[in-house]
Amino acid sequence: MPKLTIDGKNIEVAKGTTLLEAAQQLGIYIPRYCYHPKLSVSGSCRMCLVEVERGPKLVTACSTEAADGMAVLTASDKVMAARRDVLEFLLINHPLDCPICDQAGECGLQDYYMKYSLRKSRFSQEDKVLRQKRRAAGPRLMLDNERCILCTRCVRFCSEVTKTFELEVMERSDHSFIDLKEGKALDNDYSLNIADLCPVGAFTSRDFRFKQRVWFLKKTPTICLGCATGCKIEAHHNENTIYRLAPRPNSETNTWLCDHGRLSYKAVQAGDRLAKGVIKNGLIDLEPALREAATRIDEAKGAVAVLGSPWLSVEDNAALARLAKDAIKTESYCFDLTAEQGIKDGILINKDPAPNTSGVKLVKEALGGISLEELVRRIAAGQFKVVLTEARAALLIKDALKTSGPRLIVFACAKSEIPAGAYATFPYATYFETPGTFVNYQGLRRRTEAPVEAPEGVKPLWALVNKLAAYSGAGLRLDSAEDALKEIIFK
Ligand code: SF4
Ligand code: SF4
Ligand code: FES
The missing domain is CATH 3.10.20.740 (Ubiquitin-like (UB roll))
Structure with missing residues (x-):
């Protein structure tokens, strides 16, 4: 030592x-x-x-x-x-791009020049070696060779982390530049980490560049829900709009982010967000839609099935389980979901595309229910008049639904998620808009924070469940998401 x-x-x-x-x-x-x-x-x-x-x-x-x-x-x-x-x-050949460079505000050259130098260059603008300016270097990145300081972080990332070997230093001396190897495209699943790694404005994200000056952005720590890995992230946002996601490096789960997870915020601000209830393809206000669904549930007189969802938080799953058990009083509720878990590519992306399969298991342990096989058997046998679930979870039972044709009531964030033949759909706040607890594939409990507000009138799912229960005449008395967690035991 x-x-x-x-x-x-x-x-x-x-x-x-x-x-x-x-x-x-x-x-x-x-x-x-x-x-x-x-x-x-x-x-x-x-x-x-x-x-x-x-x-x-x-x-x-x-x-x-x-x-x-x-x-x-x-x-x-x-x-x-x-x-x-x-x-x-390093600045001899660097262009005078700062006023129009999207890295301004988080550029290693700007920051260190202000902190350690402030010296006037002895080299003139006319003597600078010019290099290729901005060009697309793959579907998600732009490359400006003139700004590059040849630190080779990007090259090492592609050869050591993704092992896709797309980049190389070409030529020698002050003619050196970073380029794609012949026949390669920079489109690996983790390519946007290169924009984070590049200390200057040479590699920038095509999604983020020129959308917002970085000094306007506020940062909210939260969790990626793109798969069961549950990477720790930071949402960068301003005036109720998310502009980008960045990793929060940690020793438990992730240093990097995959591109799919990094761009997952876009669904929150997509044009097909649902802000009203839908009954038989027609948009109606939330309250009458909830009353209509509650009436159908009452008419079914217990012939109702409820299915939990690995895309929902523990709180929202627990609220659904309590709706089934304490309000509808059906035995046919299922929170028994399994999926193959584990890192698929040796880096981060999980075999399980849903973020909360492990969290749903805790709801089952606390509140019981039947197996998925049994639920599917009962639906296919025509035992239900109404089936209630989240839109993506409905795909798990789609064949059985087709066989018996009960009224399907779902919760969905976007119009594109609504399953074919749904009788009623209710919009709910995403987990960028409301906090929620998730358990990742390692069994680690993590909470999302809400950097932005939901569209007007869109409520958290537990609150919709609470209203449905109230309209059915059996109050669950959920005043907050935490109320739904009362019986859940986290390990
Ligand atoms: S990370 Fe940026 S500065 Fe470093 S070699 Fe790559 S492009 Fe150049
Ligand atoms: S690996 Fe999964 S949790 Fe991590 S960033 Fe990608 S989608 Fe999100
Ligand atoms: S030589 Fe040490 S950080 Fe680059």
Whole structure:
């Protein structure tokens, strides 16, 4: 265990720890471009130079291992001068794009120039080596070679994380540039992480660029519901609109995000969001629609089945189970859903596309119910006049529904989700608009937060269930989502 000092502070670190990591443990920040904790060390940008006392020259902190007895200086005159020189070097051929660059506000060059340099360049605009300007580098990314500082983070991401090897450094010296390998397209399932990784405005997201200046964005921590992995994310939003999702790197689940999950926010703001009830294809206000559905449920006199959904939160599933058990008083309710779980691609994407299969299991353990096979058998045998569920879960029983033709009542966020032949549909708030508890495939309990508000009149699903119960004459008395959780035991 080497013992050393950094800026006069003592520290003992595990063998193999680099000077950059050791400084980080002491809370000392060393600037870096090419270093990334989840990529191999390339030591190419020289931004992390530090002084080791009695050493012959400055060393790169990201690639130098801590050794016993070292005395490291991270802010000596020599180090500060080297940082200014490195920045001047990196900026020699950099275009004067800042006013029109979408990276402004979160650009490593801007930030470090303001913090460590503020020196006027000795090179003139006319001498700059020009490179190719913006061009599509795949379906989700733009590349501007002139802005690139050749840190190779993008190249290493594609060769070490996705192992798709699309990118390469071409040519030598000041003619070097990043390009796609011949015959390759930059369309891997994780390509948008490259826009995060790129410390400058060379790679930018085609979805996000020029939609919003980053200093206007507020950040809300939440969870991706794109699959059972349940990655931790941050929603970046302004004035009730989400503009992008970014990872919240953590040691339990994810450093990165897949592109599917990252773009999942778009459904929330899509044109086909449902804001009214639907009865037999006709839009009507929510209250009369709920009364109509409650009447059909009453008429069915217990011949009603309720199916939970792995796309809904634990709270909303629990509310549905209590509706079945305590209000409708049917025995035919099912929260027994299974799916193959586990990482499909060795990175993040889960075999189970639903976010809460594990959470639904907790509802079953607390509130009981029958198996999915038994529910399907009973529906196919024509035992029900009404079946109530969430739109995507209805697909699990679609063949049985076709056989017996009960009235199908579903909850859906978008018109495109409504299953064919649904009798009634109720819009509900997405989990970007209302909080909810989910349990990921690792059994980790996570809560979504609501960065934006639901469209006017659209309520959380538990509140709709509460109203349906009230209109059926049997109140569940749910005043909040938490009320639905009373009997649920989280492990
Ligand atoms: S494009 Fe960005 S991430 Fe790739 S080498 Fe250039 S600066 Fe680094
Ligand atoms: S792996 Fe799953 S949870 Fe993670 S970002 Fe992708 S869709 Fe979302
Ligand atoms: S961060 Fe150390 S050389 Fe780039």
